[in-house]
Amino acid sequence: MSRHSAIEDKALDWLIRRDEPGWSEDDQAELDEWLQESMANRAAWLRAEHGWAQADRVRSLGDWDHGQTHGYRRSWWPPAIAASLLLALGIGGYSLAPEFIHQPEAQQARFDTPIGGHKIISLADGSRIELNTQSVVRTAIGETSRDVWLDSGEAYFEVRHRAGEPFVVHAGSRTITVLGTKFSVRRDGDRVTVNVVEGRVRVDDSQQRDTSAAIITAGDTAITRGGSTLIAAKSEERVESALAWRDGMLTFNLNPLSEVAAEFNRYNRTQLEVDPSAASIPIGGTFQASNVDAFARLLHDAYGLRIEQDGERVRISE
Structure with missing residues (x-):
């Protein structure tokens, strides 16, 4: 088994364990430690979560669902059905059709700017990142996944649309998910500010799984701190002012x-x-x-x- 496949399998194992009864704070701490070990671990975890979300939408698998309409408990899924879903969704590096053949590991890179610095980065998928002063980003762009980590500072994104393949920006506890749009993200400690120029952006709190996501569109600004999110809607002038640094x-x-x-x-x-x-x-x-x-x-x-x-x-x- 390759290192990439082993990481994918480990992410899936964590996901199943998390939904089992008896999941504890110690288990969560162990998972968090594993996620912090490498960018590859975090990317595999996001792919696994996305796969299970897709599996949750499957409804016509017979009477084993006991009448449940949503939010299936993985703990009682029949092994054969769970395995079939994993194969159909391409999780774990296996597939039943050519379009789900395991893809090479995403290209990873790190970029930064000094005080007063400015840098434009062209990504393999055709997207662009514009870095502001004192900023650090890490990227993992593959054929089936696109992830960027804003470790500090501010960045402006022009995301090339790829059908069914979200572009995800991780900024502290927040994840910003898009398909194709123009927006900026700024980190100031635990405060994250998102300004949308074009398209639509979803802002999630990765540490509070049960909370609703904030959806913002062109001209909107979302400001998050801790578990709170404030949205300033339809203020194109505010967004334009926030992006004056690009000039x-x-x-x-x-x-x-x-x-x-x-x-x-x-x-x-x-x-x-x-x-x-x-x-x-x-x-x-x-x-x-x-x-x-x-x-x-x-x-x-x-x-x-x-x-x-x-x-x-x-x-x-x-």
């Missing part, structure tokens, strides 16, 4: 100076420090992200603020 700009709409300074600090080694006396001053307009010195001079000219520079630190106060 090297930052756009603000009367944001507090403390927030504006924090955003500038993402793009520059020269860091702005705002005294509490000036933190709440509202700032509006569009500014060049990399020109922090010009922004500081503008604060002095427009608001009469005091600007003190010490090396790579600029202190702003009234």
Whole structure:
């Protein structure tokens, strides 16, 4: 058995165990540890979950379902039927038809940008990723699966449509699933922000399996933190402002100076420090992200603020 097939079988074994009675917190911790071991493990787990979801839709398998209409318990599935479903769905590296022949392992890669960096990545499936400052992504693109992990920072995605093959972005505890669209994802600690430019995006919490997914469309923004999700609907202007970084700009709409300074600090080694006396001053307009010195001079000219520079630190106060 190849290493890839062994991983697929292990993922399936975990999935069956999880739905058995008696699944404990220790079992979940063991599963989480296995998922963290490698990107291949996580990709196999997602494929297995997708396969079982498809199997759950099968309804005409005889009277062994005991009248159950959905949410089958795997623990009492007859082995022969379970095996047949696995074969039909192509799980575990076996198949009954040529179109389900086991595909080579997905191509894996890692990309990052430094402070103020910007990078465009072309993927094997024809999709593109545009990385913002201080960002890290890992990709696993194969013939039957497409997964990207945003480990930190921000990225803009232009996803090429492939029928029946979702493109999945993993950002912390959130998964963003699309078929073909344009959107951005940003990670700030446990906060994840998704802006949709075109198409439709599904945002799930991978740690809360029973919660409903959030579906957002063009012009929508989803902001998640912990178990909560806030959706700002139909605000194309907000989305456009959030993506101004693609042109090297930052756009603000009367944001507090403390927030504006924090955003500038993402793009520059020269860091702005705002005294509490000036933190709440509202700032509006569009500014060049990399020109922090010009922004500081503008604060002095427009608001009469005091600007003190010490090396790579600029202190702003009234």
